[in-house]
Amino acid sequence: METQIGIVGAGPAGLMLGLLLERHGIDSVILETRDRQYVEQRVRAGVLEQNTVDLMHELEVGDRLEREGLEHHGINLRHLGETHYVPMTELTGRSITVYGQQEVVKDLVAARLKGRASLLFEVSDVALHDIDSGRPRISFVHDGSEHELACDFVAGCDGFHGICRSAISPEVLTELEYTYPFAWLGILAEAAPATEELIYAWHEHGFALYSMRSPQVSRLYLQVAADEDLAAWSEDRIWNELELRLGHVNTGPIFEKGITPMRSFVVSPLQHGRLFLCGDAAHIVPPTGAKGLNLAVNDARLLAAALHDRFESGDEARLEAYSRTALRRVWRAQDFSNYMTQLLHNLGGGAFEHGLQVSRLEYIARSESAARSLAENYVGLPAASDF
Ligand code: FAD
Ligand code: DHB
Secondary structure, rough: OOEEEEEEOOHHHHHHHHHHHHHEEEEEOEEEEOHHHHHHHHOOOOOOOOOHHHHHHHHOOHHHHHHOOOOOOOEEEOOOEEEEEHHHHHHHHEEEEEHHHHHHHHHHHHHHHHHOOOOEEOOEEEEEEEEOOOOOOEEEEEEOOOEEEEEEEEEEOOOOOOOOHOOOOOOEEEEEEEEEEEEEEEEEOOOOOOOOEEEEEEEOOOEEEEEEEEEEEEEEEEEOOOOOOOOHHHHHHHHHHHHHHHOOOOOEEEEEEEEEEEEEEEOOOOOOOOEEEHHHHOOEOHHHHHHHHHHHHHHHHHHHHHHHHHHHHOOOHHHHHHHHHHHHHHHHHHHHHHHHHHHHHOOOHHEEEEEEHHHHHHHHOOOOHHHEEEEEEEEOOHHHHOO
């Protein structure tokens, strides 16, 4: 088998890259270890920056997003029972849309399967070979047989636990990591959201977030200990804690719950030889800034444009700059996600830390410049701004 771009992983990064390449007339094969149902039902992020929404429309995969996505124009910051509204659209002219990551994945998989481009689910034993050469290869097992895919370039879009990152020698790759001493417990519930806009709440018991997926479904999160046991959280305990931290919540049957660890992680460079890393394979942000999915999509956008130059005119300038360009936005998101995390979580630092948090929250409430800075990071800097 051969293709121009071998893509490892059918998450948002790999699927978006595949679709962008298809629109440029560049051939690719996507390899995914899980089955279709698993990737389409994996519950994760939910906030799409305007850049991501615009790209979905440009690629003509935005119809359902247009119908079902919930456009938001601000967020609420809550502290000690008081709520302050940050009017993002008024401050930036831009907005965000709440639309579950698994819905994005469903739309991208459907678009991929409609064309002739290949997407293989349930592959195993994926390994990269000769990424330093002009003809890298990917070996894998599918339907019980061994295969080899020869490519011009390989895109490692296989998430944090994938194999692509480790194909780059540790002598070349720098890994920077910070693990937070807490996690998020997230739920989906059949309950009408009791708020129009998202609520990010500071509470002495820890952070809480009120989000939603539709007028009938709420998505809520609680800061919990890093080693928290999910079994220790009955439905009653979850709702009581949410009510305490968020003021008022509408309750209903919980149909999904899980615990997500919180870490900041970045590798550099994002390229070695003919391998390029995209999305969670290369970087993780704590979810407080709602950036993980959007960064994955941005990497795909940059890499697809660079590969287009390369195949159309032989110009490798953007391909050579890919790592530098993508990392500029990754670091902006790292800083913003870390800032939001420090602003709103119980970090265990006592009264001094709380004093700083109160001052920062008051500054956002009183200074339009401070509010605008938060808002422009939250909605996402324009795609063309080189961030
Ligand atoms: P992924 O979505 O991880 O996709 C990688 C794909 O590669 C997967 O389908 C995987 O099965 C496949 N794969 C792995 N190994 C191989 C292999 N060897 N061969 C072939 N395929 C392989 N972000 C937020 O902004 N807000 C949130 O609330 C939020 N919650 C999250 C909750 C969890 C539990 C996790 C793990 C992440 C969460 N994120 C959140 C982050 C966000 O979902 C990710 O940033 C986003 O999924 C990144 O997309 P990706 O395509 O880079 O990686
Ligand atoms: C959601 C997730 C986030 O990480 C966030 O900051 C806001 C909303 C969500 O899943 O809806």
